[in-house]
Amino acid sequence: MINQRTILKPVSMTGIGLHSGAKVQVAFRPAPADTGIVYTRTDLNPNVTMKCTADNVKDTQLCTALVNEAGVRISTVEHLTAALSSLGIDNLYVDVNAPEIPVMDGSAQPFLYLFASVGIQELSVPKKFIRVVRKVRVENEGKWAELTPSESGFNLDLQIDFNHPAMDRDKQHYAMTFTGEAFARDVSRARTFCFMRDVEFMHAHNLALGGSLENAVVLDDNRVINPEGLRYEDEFVKHKLLDAIGDLYMDGHSILANFKAYKTGHDLNNRLLRALLSDSSNYEIIQFADTQKTKSNAINFLDAKKTLTAF
Ligand SMILES: [Zn+2]
Known part of the structure; x- marks a missing residue:
């Protein structure tokens, strides 16, 4: 339970x-x-x-x-x-x-x-979990995100596709089996990132007045300009994964599914969650007294003690 x-x-x-x-x-x-x-x-x-x-x-x-x-x-x-x-x-x-x-x-x-x-x-x-029982997919201009039924908890697989000298091609994909511990250790420290040209645009329009190198990784045309560099080699894709984990929890319920996405962001993630919830035949609400309903490893999925000591 x-x-x-x-x-x-x-x-x-x-x-x-x-x-x-x-x-x-x-x-x-x-x-x-x-x-x-x-x-x-x-x-x-x-x-x-x-x-x-x-x-x-x-x-x-x-x-x-x-x-x-x-x-x-x-x-x-x-x-x-x-x-x-x-x-x-x-x-x-x-x-x-x-x-x-x-x-x-x-x-x-x-x-x-x-x-x-x-x-x-x-x-x-x-606790009530949302267990996905039918594939749900959303797409927009070549970007996509989908949820499919999982026998083993919550698995995530995310690919980004940036053509930038500071973003190695082989560091733009990340897959994980979600546990609180893995999140805390491998993903939670990944910071949001943006490009210098966006910062200039936003400041010119009085936006993001609190944005600084203290709360974002900033890239110019060639490199990361934060003096401390990156926290993880693959910090960019990990931050997108962090965002997706937050976006899929906006309903306040943990999801049991395989999440796979290409170039996704907040908008697509939210559309995916809405699409999932819009049709009750896409999912079932389960509790972990109902362990016979899933072979999920989700019993360990949210070990708060492990999560709180993993970072
Ligand atoms: Zn973010």
Whole structure:
């Protein structure tokens, strides 16, 4: 049996907002079973609360945002979501005093550190997994992403295709069997990346005012300009994988499937999740009392203790 999880006690962090460049505070509080991941904008009067679901995800030029019916948004949720996915946290209150979650270092690692510092609380209600039973595929202009049924948990296989002198051809593919531990060790530190020409464009349009070499890998026409270089040889594809893991967790449920994608991004990942959820014959909701339904290795899939010591 795998149960639902939250954090053991409240904790908060402060960082820079990617869009505004201003200081942002975000507080995390434990939530009861079946709450989901619930965000509150505490800077608005009255406060605005919205649940993280696939339907209110909006891809923007810079990040993934949650947007409710009234147009209130909370941006830059994707790396936090990836960290939650790797810890199996499915219930949490997230209170933020700005329209965005702090970007931190552009990876998922600061969130893992934070949750490691407070610990994980197991709740007494079984966790619900989405098990894919039928192939779902989305495509757009030569890019594609698909989910197919898996007998062994959550497997990911992602290919990017950049023609750039600093991006080796043989470092643009990555495949992994997802466990919280493998994510923390091999993927969580991969930072977002962008090109100098994009940075110049964004700053000229007053966008990404908080973006810097502190929270992104930046490439000019020939090389990585961050003085510290890369954290992994294949940091670029690993960051795309990190994004996909976050994007596929926007509904707050771990997916049991094979995920395979070519040149995918937030938009396509979200379309894939929506396509999956749009037809209930694509999937079934299972709990791990139901282990006879799958030969999955998912019992070890979300070992929070291993995840929290792997990075
Ligand atoms: Zn990202």
